[in-house]
Amino acid sequence: MYAALNLLQEKWTLHIIRALLEGPKGFNELSRAIGGVNPATLSQRLDHLVRLGLVEKTVESYMPPRTRYRLTPSGEELEAVIQAVDRWARKHLRAPVS
Template sequence: MGTASTHDTHACVRSDAALTRAFTILGKRWSAVVLGSLRSGPAGFRELSRAIDGLSDSVLSDRLSELTKEGLIARTVDAGPPVSVSYELTECGKALMPALHQISEWAEKHLSFEEG
């Protein structure tokens, strides 16, 4: 005899859609790392490039553009001289930091890393 499901199918679909949307942005390689690198305050392109090992300048440029377009970071141009550009988390980006911190803690606890 079958049992009636206590799951709300519509709630599952809504959650799935939200996670899909979130990981469409965060699932791209380096996106979360770039966001996490900005958690302590604004940084320029060179500073970010030096802070993130293994990230090419072209991919960093792409991720900064995408994250700016999504409203997670803001790009500020200081006319100088010299002209400088900095990036910082928006309120939306800052709201994501507790979740990224939890993912980082989870990874440290449950994922093994091989140094290479």
């Protein structure tokens, strides 16, 4: 549990997983889907998730560099976690007041 919580609390990790639940994405497409993440940070998080076996990286071309990311089956299993957080938030968090 400790290791899982450490992984999931890393900034942008759940945003990446949520975006990839919609299907495979290229780096720039993923960056736009998440919004606000620094490219270096996104690259670092993706590399970490690839090493952990939650995300798969496919190099489509080297010139120009083009990669595609998709969730592995174990990454897809995090959908239940994201849905649980969403249900909790909808029940307990109020929308920000402008």
